[in-house]
Amino acid sequence: MSEKRSVKAALLGLGTVGYGVYKVLRRQSPEMEQKLGTAVELKKILVRNLEKAAKKVEDSSVLTTDWQGILKDPEIEIVIELMGGMEPARTCILEAMKAGKHVVTANKDLLAADGKELMDTADSHHCDFFFEAAVAGGIPIIRPLKQCLAGNYISEVMGIINGTTNFILTKMTREGMEFADALALAQKLGYAEADPTADIEGLDAGRKVAILASIAFHSRVTFDDVYTEGITKISARDICYAKEMGYDIKLLGVARQTDSGIEARVHPMMIESAHPLASVNDSYNAVFVVGDAVGDTMFYGRGAGEMPTASAVVGDVFDIVRNLVHGTCGRIGCTCYRNLPVIAMDETANRYFIRMQVENTCGVLAAVAKVLGDNCVSVAQMIQKNVCGEHAEIVLITDRVKERHFRDSLQTFMEMEVIREISSVIRVQS
Amino acid sequence: MSEKRSVKAALLGLGTVGYGVYKVLRRQSPEMEQKLGTAVELKKILVRNLEKAAKKVEDSSVLTTDWQGILKDPEIEIVIELMGGMEPARTCILEAMKAGKHVVTANKDLLAADGKELMDTADSHHCDFFFEAAVAGGIPIIRPLKQCLAGNYISEVMGIINGTTNFILTKMTREGMEFADALALAQKLGYAEADPTADIEGLDAGRKVAILASIAFHSRVTFDDVYTEGITKISARDICYAKEMGYDIKLLGVARQTDSGIEARVHPMMIESAHPLASVNDSYNAVFVVGDAVGDTMFYGRGAGEMPTASAVVGDVFDIVRNLVHGTCGRIGCTCYRNLPVIAMDETANRYFIRMQVENTCGVLAAVAKVLGDNCVSVAQMIQKNVCGEHAEIVLITDRVKERHFRDSLQTFMEMEVIREISSVIRVQS
Numbered sequence: 134m135s136e137k138r139s140v141k142a143a144l145l146g147l148g149t150v151g152y153g154v155y156k157v158l159r160r161q162s163p164e165m166e167q168k169l170g171t172a173v174e175l176k177k178i179l180v181r182n183l184e185k186a187a188k189k190v191e192d193s194s195v196l197t198t199d200w201q202g203i204l205k206d207p208e209i210e211i212v213i214e215l216m217g218g219m220e221p222a223r224t225c226i227l228e229a230m231k232a233g234k235h236v237v238t239a240n241k242d243l244l245a246a247d248g249k250e251l252m253d254t255a256d257s258h259h260c261d262f263f264f265e266a267a268v269a270g271g272i273p274i275i276r277p278l279k280q281c282l283a284g285n286y287i288s289e290v291m292g293i294i295n296g297t298t299n300f301i302l303t304k305m306t307r308e309g310m311e312f313a314d315a316l317a318l319a320q321k322l323g324y325a326e327a328d329p330t331a332d333i334e335g336l337d338a339g340r341k342v343a344i345l346a347s348i349a350f351h352s353r354v355t356f357d358d359v360y361t362e363g364i365t366k367i368s369a370r371d372i373c374y375a376k377e378m379g380y381d382i383k384l385l386g387v388a389r390q391t392d393s394g395i396e397a398r399v400h401p402m403m404i405e406s407a408h409p410l411a412s413v414n415d416s417y418n419a420v421f422v423v424g425d426a427v428g429d430t431m432f433y434g435r436g437a438g439e440m441p442t443a444s445a446v447v448g449d450v451f452d453i454v455r456n457l458v459h460g461t462c463g464r465i466g467c468t469c470y471r472n473l474p475v476i477a478m479d480e481t482a483n484r485y486f487i488r489m490q491v492e493n494t495c496g497v498l499a500a501v502a503k504v505l506g507d508n509c510v511s512v513a514q515m516i517q518k519n520v521c522g523e524h525a526e527i528v529l530i531t532d533r534v535k536e537r538h539f540r541d542s543l544q545t546f547m548e549m550e551v552i553r554e555i556s557s558v559i560r561v562q563s
Numbered sequence: 564m565s566e567k568r569s570v571k572a573a574l575l576g577l578g579t580v581g582y583g584v585y586k587v588l589r590r591q592s593p594e595m596e597q598k599l600g601t602a603v604e605l606k607k608i609l610v611r612n613l614e615k616a617a618k619k620v621e622d623s624s625v626l627t628t629d630w631q632g633i634l635k636d637p638e639i640e641i642v643i644e645l646m647g648g649m650e651p652a653r654t655c656i657l658e659a660m661k662a663g664k665h666v667v668t669a670n671k672d673l674l675a676a677d678g679k680e681l682m683d684t685a686d687s688h689h690c691d692f693f694f695e696a697a698v699a700g701g702i703p704i705i706r707p708l709k710q711c712l713a714g715n716y717i718s719e720v721m722g723i724i725n726g727t728t729n730f731i732l733t734k735m736t737r738e739g740m741e742f743a744d745a746l747a748l749a750q751k752l753g754y755a756e757a758d759p760t761a762d763i764e765g766l767d768a769g770r771k772v773a774i775l776a777s778i779a780f781h782s783r784v785t786f787d788d789v790y791t792e793g794i795t796k797i798s799a800r801d802i803c804y805a806k807e808m809g810y811d812i813k814l815l816g817v818a819r820q821t822d823s824g825i826e827a828r829v830h831p832m833m834i835e836s837a838h839p840l841a842s843v844n845d846s847y848n849a850v851f852v853v854g855d856a857v858g859d860t861m862f863y864g865r866g867a868g869e870m871p872t873a874s875a876v877v878g879d880v881f882d883i884v885r886n887l888v889h890g891t892c893g894r895i896g897c898t899c900y901r902n903l904p905v906i907a908m909d910e911t912a913n914r915y916f917i918r919m920q921v922e923n924t925c926g927v928l929a930a931v932a933k934v935l936g937d938n939c940v941s942v943a944q945m946i947q948k949n950v951c952g953e954h955a956e957i958v959l960i961t962d963r964v965k966e967r968h969f970r971d972s973l974q975t976f977m978e979m980e981v982i983r984e985i986s987s988v989i990r991v992q993s
Binding site: 153157158160161164167168265271272273276277280281282283284285286351409412413424425426427428429430431432433434435438440441443444445446447448450451452455456459460461463464465468470471 | 588591702710713870875889894895901
């Protein structure tokens with residue numbers, strides 16, 4: 134063990150998570166030396182507005198607007214990037230690594246787009262590059278996948294990895310709220326942003342799926358490879374019917390390894406109410422992992438927020454500190470040693486829930502069944518609802534079928550006069 | 564990175580878990596070099612019966628009954644102890660470490676009793692000593708606690724960490740079976756051993772609590788410090804009343820850090836049906852962890868069995884291999900840098916569920932309430948059940964009270980003529 138009196142780190146950004154990290158490091162300072170063999174000191178905090186930031190920290194002399202000063206300070210060995218977004222985060226991380234500094238980030242946007250360049254740069258400069266906080270906030274998932282479950286071939290990772298949408302769906306399920314009202318409530322309570330697009334359209338979850346898939350299957354998946362579909366079309370009625378049939382509706386990020394390649398997608402999914410993911414409610418997240426040896430496992434907790442996210446960031450920082458103390462940095466780098474194709478959504482197989490409004494005439498059910506049969510789609514459950522005068526509602530769940538064939542059926546349905554509306558199409562866990 | 568063509572390991576024991584490890588290592592061999600930078604070879608397997616073991620392995624020349632041969636083989640750098648029990652496991656582990664070999668074990672009995680000596684020996688010989696499989700089988704929990712959650716002060720670890728008893732309680736809950744019948748079924752299905760004492764009396768869970776508490780609170784807790792109480796007295800009626808009151812009954816291992824010290828115990832607990840642990844059923848395990856930064860987290864999966872346990876063992880082996888490749892062994896050793904007292908059960912505070920059979924006469928309820936009041940025990944819920952002729956049943960849940968005061972009340976109840984029987988006493992999560 135080399136002698137180290139203290140390890141110095143720089144924090145880039147003092148927003149929600151950055152301030153959380155500042156607080157967690159202060160709380161931990163009495164025990165750091167015993168825990169890690171050395172203390173960790175935040176020597177510099179890069180901010181945009183010195184005055185605003187000064188109100189948050191005890192000693193404002195650590196604040197700076199000068200990135201180059203941090204970069205050129207040889208004492209600073211760890212850079213904690215919590216600015217978010219693509220630039221200047223990307224440049225800062227790459228420059229830090231090239232200067233031999235170790236990097237921790239929670240930046241999923243960047244990782245999901247430029248993961249390969251970042252990992253390669255870290256590897257070639259023997260830097261630690263950790264990002265436990267980028268997926269599912271405080272929940273330990275990256276390190277368990279890379280280390281604890283390393284003896285497994287992972288076949289599936291399936292997660293509730295966006296707290297905002299899980300809060301909305303929980304409200305819709307428990308209180309029968311419609312989407313718009315639940316979103317408004319989430320915004321009022323601070324769970325959803327003023328522009329909620331990234332959350333409700335599944336983009337945020339899509340970035341996390343790209344990262345999870347890359348690690349689980351040892352093959353690079355980027356955000357562009359991930360199919361995303363949000364929850365804006367889910368109605369309280371869909372949730373109610375799902376419940377009747379024994380399912381809950383969740384926005385799931387799914388990554389699967391199949392014989393023909395990797396599936397990576399985010400969309401609403403009906404999962405059996407007895408599934409462990411079905412009871413993950415409110416803004417909680419959970420990641421369900423299936424391995425050939427371990428079987429089913431699940432990791433549950435807070436997927437966002439100041440302190441939970443800071444917990445994951447500080448866990449990474451402490452791991453680097455231990456590496457610095459023992460001279461063991463760069464121990465676990467990129468693990469993408471395979472090069473697997475990502476399967477187009479059309480080629481995946483799924484079960485589907487369809488809810489449609491039809492004319493209440495003889496032979497409609499038969500006509501619907503014929504279209505499905507012609508496209509090799511077999512029906513597992515079919516219920517006729519709200520038969521009332523000239524109008525009826527058909528709700529059905531198909532067996533497993535290729536998305537392409539299912540879409541062909543949908544296309545035909547839309548051209549049929551007796552079918553007035555396709556109200557919902559939701560994939561069903563299979 | 565030093566050049567290593569292959570790392571050689573020895574397996575001690577080819578029982579259920581040992582054979583699982585043998586199989587997982589074989590499955591992983593095509594990708595080991597890419598994953599770890601080197602291959603791992605099981606050079607020797609120590610067995611008692613060569614003939615029996617020969618039927619399990621492809622190449623029986625790896626089998627041996629000669630521990631000294633393994634110990635003195637300088638090529639063997641990793642020893643995987645899966646014999647179980649105290650001796651000769653203890654001696655083998657200590658000798659291996661003293662010979663500079665790194666050790667992986669799943670041996671909770673040994674860790675819960677002699678953890679300190681094992682950790683100290685590993686530290687002083689710069690050996691890696693990993694035991695992820697000793698608690699909750701395949702579920703990653705030791706490494707998440709030591710690394711991912713290192714930035715937290717952990718206040719509570721609460722787990723369903725015995726699959727046999729969880730299976731029994733699930734059967735009692737779902738099918739209304741009595742304990743004896745559910746145990747018999749568990750034995751028939753191979754979930755419970757012929758002598759089920761260690762499981763049903765909470766001893767197995769108690770050992771795991773000792774290990775979890777030591778890691779979570781950085782202070783050594785041994786099995787002797789852990790209060791244990793099994794599930795043999797739980798009846799289907801208790802479970803039924805618990806459900807009515809909004810609770811499920813689980814055998815929980817609980818470790819808490821309080822201002823006056825550590826609480827470490829195993830006993831049946833009524834937990835709110837909405838709590839994530841309440842929906843952990845069958846032989847699944849889960850560990851619920853509360854940290855000051857991360858908040859509530861839970862780790863769920865298979866807590867026992869050949870392949871899940873092997874998954875955890877191989878994860879540890881791979882971590883050592885990475886350390887060997889990078890020359891970084893001994894990076895994370897014992898983290899018990901505190902020395903906290905363990906609180907006696909009498910001094911802990913709990914809520915209690917009591918079910919008692921009383922005479923159906925005027926003033927019984929008042930008499931019961933008076934005894935509780937005299938001992939500073941306040942009542943949160945009280946229900947009178949099965950009032951029938953001369954007999955009635957009282958079911959109540961107390962507020963939080965010191966175990967000592969509660970026991971005093973119980974003592975008084977037992978001396979009262981109007982109280983015919985104290986049928987059940989179960990602690991309630993608070």
